[in-house]
Amino acid sequence: MPPATSTPADLDRLALRAQGGDHEAFVAVVEATEHDLRVLVSCYATSLAMVDEVMQGTYVIAFEKLSTYEARGTLKSWLGGIARNLVRRELDGRRRQQALDGEVLDQVLAQAAHERIERDDDVVPERELATLRRCLDELAPEARRLIDERYVADKPVHEIARLLQRTSNWVAVSLFRIRKTLHLCLSRGGVTVKEQP
Amino acid sequence: MSDDEVMALSAAYVEGDLDPISRSHLAELVQQEPAQAGVLAEQVRTHLLLHALLNGGAACETVRRARLIPGAFTSDRAKRVVDSARSLKPHAPRRSSPRPYATMRWITAAAVAIFAVFVLVLLLPQTSPPQISADAGVRIVRAGNAAVATGELRPNDTIITAANQRAELTWVGEGTRLALEPSTQVQALEGRGKRFRLDHGGIAVRAAPQPSSAPLVLQTARAQATVVGTAFTLNADPFTAWLHVEHGTVRFGLHGGVELLVNAGERALAADRVTIIPRDRGCGLLGAYFRTNHLTDQVLVRLDPVIDFDWASSEPAPGMSHPFSIRWTGFIEAQHAETYRFYVPSDDGVRLWIDDRLVYDNWRIQSFAPEDNRYGVFTFHDDRLRVPIRLEYYEQFSLAAVRLSWQSPNTPREVVPASALYPVNP
Structure with a gap:
């Protein structure tokens, strides 16, 4: 679960302490911003590994450049700027590398994500999350259970299949359909469309 | 291919469970029907968002890593660890009314900095070859001919230690030292800085701070470690590379892949991916x-x-x-x-x-x-x-x-x- 919300002023106070050499304050900044930043990065990354790498890189750079941050209530957008730049660099690198490897799927995803990050510059993590929560609340109970098993309990597909006495294929396809429903709901700003298993 | 089959393939891709044959089927499909590429991208995006919203484990790991960050920056020289990222400019908060004098000052400062860097690069001394100090019997292969290892190690030379033999490479005028363990084979590579390929065996490194334009780079079959002023050990075979950092920080990654920062006291493994091995708990x-x-x-x-x-x-x-x-x-x-x-x-x-x-x-x-x-x-x-x-x-x-x-x-x-x-x- 995300930590309690910190106001921009709270974050600035932490940033000022961190600028003064208080490492625990820096860790507190990470704790307070991690969730939103992860959502932002997840909008443009192409894999979980890439999300983790960008998150780590963002905070390393943020630590180094912390002295340049001017406390005006914009810490989250400052971190978001670093993260976006890192994602861009990652996507560029992967597109070039994957073109050499002939990895069509990864290249296609990197290309799509690159176009998205160049196109929309206005993803607000809080809004994206609130919409996704609304969409999740609209799911049928059995669909919600699948989502909980997969993402909250972090169980792999084959384990969920064993639990529900279904085939792995059924679980994977059901999750596909639910994600499609959620994507449509997200793109319509939280309005559900009836397409669930 | 039926809709269900396409869904199953896409779902398996999202979960990372796609075998190579199915992967090539899906790739063909995506190339033939661009709309499928969009569907796949939507699936991945929603998958990652759900993971970010509902799974707390990753956040703990990020915070754990953040606790380690300050240690990497306690000395000025260690700050070079993010030199690759220095060119990235975080989004500065927008000013409502830009001040022309401030802008001029920035432009002047940037021009001076660029000029200074240019002059510095021109004046950078070329890296001198390392001196070899080796046990009796250690061989060096130069232009296809084997000889006793003495004098300098030049680009493309290969130095080979047998069991119970050790060798050391040092540079005149700096404290950098590469200690070759027994049964090790290392080749000096061409290029700016100090570049070596570890074919097998192990090397213990004590490196003085290296200029970012001429780094100390050690490659293995799977990975490469870029040194920024530190001490560490690298062991390699054709399938893995182990890095153990004693002081400072090392950038470590698969060839062409993303590099992780490995901090003092940490151990990292490069196999099918690079993983930092935790010190306080098992990981597999x-x-x-x-x-x-x-x-x-x-x-x-x-x-x-x-x-x-x-x-x-x-x-x-x-x-x-x-x-x-x-x-x-x-x-x-x-x-x-x-x-x-x-x-x-x-x-x-x-x-x-x-x-x-x-x-x-x-x-x-x-x-x-x-x-x-x-x-x-x-x-x-x-x-x-x-x-x-x-x-x-x-x-x-x-x-x-x-x-x-x-x-x-x-x-x-x-x-x-x-x-x-x-x-x-x-």
Whole structure:
């Protein structure tokens, strides 16, 4: 679960302490911003590994450049700027590398994500999350259970299949359909469309 | 291809479960029908958002890593660790009314800085070749001819130590030192800075701060480590590279891949990916994967957090088909000094050694029975709660599965968790 919300002023106070050499304050900044930043990065990354790498890189750079941050209530957008730049660099690198490897799927995803990050510059993590929560609340109970098993309990597909006495294929396809429903709901700003298993 | 099949392939891709043949089918489909590419991208995006919203584990890891960040910056020289990222400018908060004088000052400062860097690069001294100091018998191969290793090591020279031989490379005027362990082969590479390829064996490095434009780079078959003023050890074979950082920070990554920052006291493994091995808890066993059913013709090594696989008829790793075999090695740590039962249901054969003692042997073709009650036993003692473990497994045909569980008076029957399995003795 995300930590309690910190106001921009709270974050600035932490940033000022961190600028003064208080490492625990820096860790507190990470704790307070991690969730939103992860959502932002997840909008443009192409894999979980890439999300983790960008998150780590963002905070390393943020630590180094912390002295340049001017406390005006914009810490989250400052971190978001670093993260976006890192994602861009990652996507560029992967597109070039994957073109050499002939990895069509990864290249296609990197290309799509690159176009998205160049196109929309206005993803607000809080809004994206609130919409996704609304969409999740609209799911049928059995669909919600699948989502909980997969993402909250972090169980792999084959384990969920064993639990529900279904085939792995059924679980994977059901999750596909639910994600499609959620994507449509997200793109319509939280309005559900009836397409669930 | 039916809609259901397309969905199943896309879903498997999102989960990372797609075998190479299905992957090429999906790739063809995406190329033929661009709309499918959009669907796949939507799936990945929603998958990642759900993960970010609902899964708290990743956040803990980020915070854990953040706690380690300050240590990497306690000295000025260690700040070079993010030199590759320095060119990235974070979004500065927008000013409502830009001030022309401030803008002019910035432009002037930037121009001066660029000029200074340009002059600095021009004036940078070329790296001198390292001096060799070696035990008797250490060989150097230069232009195809072998000779006794003395004098300088030049680009394209290869230096080879046999068992019980050591050698050292040093640079005049700086404290950098590369100590070659016995049975090691290293080639000096061309290029700016100090560049070497470690073919096999190990090197201990003590590096003075290196200029970012002329770094000290050590390559292995799988990975490369870029030095920014530190001390570390790198060991390599064709499938893995181990990095152990003593001081400072090292950038470490697979060739062409993303590099991780490995901090002082940390150990990292480059196998199918780069993983930082935690110091305070287990994280899995090293699995060596073979193309035959008798542990020959190795394909890859990777870190497997737990041994609980149900591949059915799919491939355990890209480029592998049935039959295949796997050898997992590392250390296992018990919580209690007592006798544990080890259950290893499998399809097909399996045998398990703990502390170099064969405790379970079921090396035959068989079906996977998760509730199989056959087991091997091993008693852990207070002074030896962590001991070596080796698990060998082979799959002959059709379905494939294997699971390693344990049970003791104080431990319910469960899959041996990653926290109890160590790829190396920490």
